[in-house]
Amino acid sequence: MNALNTTTADAIRITDLVKRFGTFTAVDHIDIAVPKGAFLVLVGPSGCGKSTLLRMLAGLDEPSAGEIAFLGQTVSSGTGGVLSDPRQRNAGLVFQSYALWPHMTVANNIAWPLKVAKWNKEMRDARVAEVLALLGIDELRDRYPAEISGGQQQRVAIARTIAPKPAILLFDEPLSNLDAKLRIEMRSELMRIHRATGATSVYVTHDQVEAMTMATHVAVLNNGRVEQFGAPIDLLRQPQTTFVATFLGTPPANLLPVEKRGDSLAFGDLPLADAALAPGLTTAQLLYRAQDIGVGVVEGRPSIAATFSEAAPIAGQTMVTAMVGDLRFTGLVDGYFQAAPGDAIQLSFLRDPDAIFTSGGERVAQ
Numbered sequence: 001m002n003a004l005n006t007t008t009a010d011a012i013r014i015t016d017l018v019k020r021f022g023t024f025t026a027v028d029h030i031d032i033a034v035p036k037g038a039f040l041v042l043v044g045p046s047g048c049g050k051s052t053l054l055r056m057l058a059g060l061d062e063p064s065a066g067e068i069a070f071l072g073q074t075v076s077s078g079t080g081g082v083l084s085d086p087r088q089r090n091a092g093l094v095f096q097s098y099a100l101w102p103h104m105t106v107a108n109n110i111a112w113p114l115k116v117a118k119w120n121k122e123m124r125d126a127r128v129a130e131v132l133a134l135l136g137i138d139e140l141r142d143r144y145p146a147e148i149s150g151g152q153q154q155r156v157a158i159a160r161t162i163a164p165k166p167a168i169l170l171f172d173e174p175l176s177n178l179d180a181k182l183r184i185e186m187r188s189e190l191m192r193i194h195r196a197t198g199a200t201s202v203y204v205t206h207d208q209v210e211a212m213t214m215a216t217h218v219a220v221l222n223n224g225r226v227e228q229f230g231a232p233i234d235l236l237r238q239p240q241t242t243f244v245a246t247f248l249g250t251p252p253a254n255l256l257p258v259e260k261r262g263d264s265l266a267f268g269d270l271p272l273a274d275a276a277l278a279p280g281l282t283t284a285q286l287l288y289r290a291q292d293i294g295v296g297v298v299e300g301r302p303s304i305a306a307t308f309s310e311a312a313p314i315a316g317q318t319m320v321t322a323m324v325g326d327l328r329f330t331g332l333v334d335g336y337f338q339a340a341p342g343d344a345i346q347l348s349f350l351r352d353p354d355a356i357f358t359s360g361g362e363r364v365a366q
Ligand SMILES: Nc1ncnc2c1ncn2[C@@H]1O[C@H](COP(=O)(O)OP(=O)(O)OP(=O)(O)O)[C@@H](O)[C@H]1O
Pocket: 021, 024, 026, 044, 045, 046, 047, 048, 049, 050, 051, 052, 053, 206
């Protein structure tokens, strides 16, 4: 795990955090430090512990062990439980369900948390006008939730959350109920809001494209643990485990199991890399990006027979999927490519492997 530089100005510091449900450990000794103003995305497959971690940050669940500090102040601990309750911890939570009050207008929904926090009417009105403008929903102010669309309801929910100016914004898959086009629009909108409020955001998603486009920092979770924490580009370029290498990146990267044969690491009979790159290993896994796998034989490069499965056009290129035995390969070719499922094709390794991992999935230092 490669940590980014951390300072005492960390907005959020999670130390050795554990959450158990009976004998099951959902969050397993997590350490993360998030600098002020960062946009941290928690990403990982279903059940990896993202929501459990976010709920502890929000103060909705108590940790079993460890500690959470906001702006240098401990807000939850394994020994003390939830030390400051959700309302006091200066954090706003946006869920995937909007949970607006149906009997209140949009403006009153947004004003509600300010009323609870005892803002006077003049300040409330001014702040409601400000966030309505920020979210671009001024014209909805007098409507009721049933009179606006799902996307508009989500905007109102976000406006309501940011109204009291929380220092920390927590998002639990807030865009998952929206259609694909609206999701993309709301992604840029949320980043704009994040910048405009100056808050530190923690955002849960299982959508790795969302993670990579929005984050300043990403924590990839797997089985309750942080597989890797860092800037998106570092995780893409320098994945430390095969889990991270195959979870992030579109199209997906290829992992090939290889064995040491003489001086080479070979896939079956095909030598692909110098065995000296993985000293002491008799087996390993080679990582090839989709753009490093081509279709057809290329002079001077190793190639292998494969069975064509499918082709998908992406932005002037074609993503080609083919099988070698029961191993799925993803390659990328320029322009349009089509074949019939089951056709014999040749795949070429256009470059040397991007990284080498042990059979257990740990990156071999290079
Ligand atoms: N209250 C609970 N009691 C028992 N087990 C729980 C409870 N809440 C969560 N879990 C378990 O903890 C694990 C992590 O759950 P969590 O909801 O944090 O995952 P997630 O990464 O957010 O998943 P998803 O992407 O599907 O929402 C899961 O195996 C889940 O079944």
